[in-house]
Amino acid sequence: MxxxxxxxxxxxxxxxxxxxxxxxxxxxxxxxxxxxxLYGIDELLTYHYLIAETMRVSDIDYDTYWKMSRQEQAETIWEALFIHHTPYSEACRGVITVLQKLGMDVSTRDLESYREALGRYPLEEYIALIFEKANxxxxxxxxxxxxxxxxxxxxxxxxxxxxxxxxxxxxxxxxxxxxxxxxxxxxxxxxxxxxxxxxxxxxxxxxxxxxxxxxxxxxxxxxxxxxxxxxxxxxxxxxxxxxxxxxxxxxxxxxxxxxxxxxxxxxxxxxxxxxxxxxxxxxxxxxxxxxxxxxxxxxxxxxxxxxxxxxxxxxxxxxxxxxxxxxxxxxxxxxxxxxxxxxxxxxxxxxxxxxxxxxxxxxxxxxxxxxxxxxxxxxxxxxxxxxxxxxxxxxxxxxxxxxxxxxxxxxxxxxx
Ligand code: RAT
Ligand code: ZN
Structure with missing residues (x-):
């Protein structure tokens, strides 16, 4: 046709x-x-593309950042790039797209709720879900x-x-x-x-x-x-x-x-x-x-x-x-x-x-x-x-x- x-x-x-x-x-x-x-919200947020962007808008020193736990680093990045600034850079928007496509309510801006919801999946199920959503x-x-x-x-x-x-x-x-x-x-x-x-x-x-x-x-x-x-x-x-x-x-x-x-x-x-x-x-x-x-x-x-x-x-x-x-x-x-x-x-x-x-x-x-x-x-x-x-x-x-x-x-x- x-x-x-x-x-x-x-x-x-x-x-x-x-x-x-x-x-x-x-x-x-x-x-x-x-x-x-690697998978999940804390890894997503601590992606090296986002670390570079965070350092531009925050006065945190490098050593302090690197000494933090993964979860603390993720929270620091979330606060800096998603709460105090608008996340329209490509790498930031990517996180929002993932949350949205996985059924999260992105309007709440509630990191802890995303962590909880996404953390509930058994790994095998999560891999299958991601491959399916990404086609x-x-x-x-x-x-x-x-x-x-x-x-x-x-x-x-x-x-x-x-x-x-x-x-x-x-x-x-x-x-x-x-x-x-x-x-x-x-x-x-x-x-x-x-x-x-x-x-x-x-x-x-x-x-x-x-x-x-x-x-x-x-x-x-x-x-x-x-x-x-x-x-x-x-x-x-x-x-x-x-x-x-x-x-x-x-x-x-x-x-x-x-x-x-x-x-x-x-x-x-x-x-x-x-x-x-x-x-x-x-x-x-x-x-x-x-x-x-x-x-x-x-x-x-x-x-x-x-x-x-x-x-x-x-x-x-x-x-x-x-x-x-x-x-x-x-x-x-x-x-x-x-x-x-x-x-x-x-x-x-x-x-x-x-x-x-x-x-x-x-x-x-x-x-x-x-x-x-x-x-x-x-x-x-x-x-x-x-x-x-x-x-x-x-x-x-x-x-x-x-x-x-x-x-x-x-x-x-x-x-x-
Ligand atoms: O895009 C990236 O994640 C880079 O850090 C590199 O890993 C690059 O893609 C590479 O393969 O060297
Ligand atoms: Zn590569």
């Missing part, structure tokens, strides 16, 4: 809201990881084999909740090899500080073993705004000689998240990272030099978005994904998504949630869905004006690709 212009937005919204999503990058954990899976079918975790707590679970656990996929995150290996090679030695790998041929072989064994143990869907790293490739550095050698050959062997994408300036304000701890414009030539050089490797790339700076989309037009082994972190705001999602749709058509993964707290799936996706539906409708409108006959089935197909198939097809893509 063809869709006419005037009913278009309603139809697109309907389809966008009812299509389940594979969330390709989160920081959530399967329930088998115990208290590493997400599965999420990809961020899994760090250098994290002691996480490592223990991987080494002892054999089964995993199927809604949670793994991604092997190797920041310490790539960005901090000088320190972590000692851990690797302690775990039985014959590695040196120098990247000798035998060390390279052992590092490949390490990455390979963890891919298999986790059944990782991709290997990922976050990189600074100063990232360049190629260069004479440990990082470049590790990428070229360890990560890319192993990814080729397992036919997995290497995901690069580029443009983070870690800890520009150390007192803010997890909230202290910032952004910088990176050099797109690194992405171009990687895609060009390794045509049988697959790259998923997201960049943190708004200024990098146009050249990233253009680069994806040149390389089929590059999949652009998500509006990352400081870009995950309606204005920027709209701008980036429109530009990507115009330059790349349907061949992009428009968004990931980056959720750190389970409940955030609800707001991150409802906010993003709204913007994506709007941008998609505008694209369709122009097409209909040009005389194209668009069917509901085709809209359903497109949204399915954007929210699921593009990711899974890229994971399964074999380049030779």
């Amino acid at each position: 063809s869709v006419q212009s005037k009913e278009l937005l309603t139809v697109v919204e309907e389809i966008v809201n009812h299509t389940t999503i594979t969330d390709v990058h989160t920081h959530l954990f399967a329930p088998e990881f115990g208290d590493q899976l 997400v079918s599965s999420v990809v975790m961020t899994n760090d084999p250098f994290d002691e707590q996480e490592r223990k679970v991987w080494l002892s656990q054999t089964t995993r909740d199927e809604r949670f996929h793994a991604a092997l995150r190797i920041d310490p290996l790539i960005n901090d090899y000088d320190t972590v090679y000692k851990d690797l030695q302690a775990w039985g790998y014959q590695v040196d500080a120098d990247l000798t041929e035998s060390t390279i072989q052992e590092l490949r064994r390490f990455v390979s073993e963890w891919i298999e143990r986790m059944q990782a869907l991709y290997v990922a790293v976050s990189l600074p705004d100063t990232f360049v490739y190629p260069e004479h550095s440990v990082r470049s050698t590790l990428i070229e000689k360890v990560i890319l050959p192993v990814c080729r062997e397992h036919q997995l994408p290497f995901a690069l998240m580029i443009g983070v300036k870690r800890l520009v304000n150390e007192s803010l701890r997890s909230a202290g990272d910032s952004v910088g414009k990176a050099d797109i030539q690194a992405v171009e050089a990687l895609c060009k030099s390794f045509p049988t490797n697959k790259f998923m790339v997201t960049m943190l700076s708004r200024e990098n978005q146009h050249e990233l989309a253009v680069t994806a037009r040149k390389f089929r082994n590059l999949m652009v994904f998500g509006c990352w972190w400081f870009l995950n705001n309606p204005t920027l999602i709209e701008e980036m998504t429109a530009m990507r749709f115009e330059l790349l058509g349907t061949s992009v993964i428009p968004q990931h949630s980056d959720a750190r707290i389970l409940d955030q799936l609800v707001y991150k996706w409802s906010h993003s869905r709204e913007v994506i539906a709007k941008v998609l409708t505008e694209q369709y409108e122009r097409l209909i004006e040009a005389g194209w006959n668009l069917t509901e089935e085709e809209i359903r197909r497109d949204v399915g690709q954007l929210f699921n198939d593009n990711f899974w097809d890229f994971i399964n893509l074999k380049l030779s």
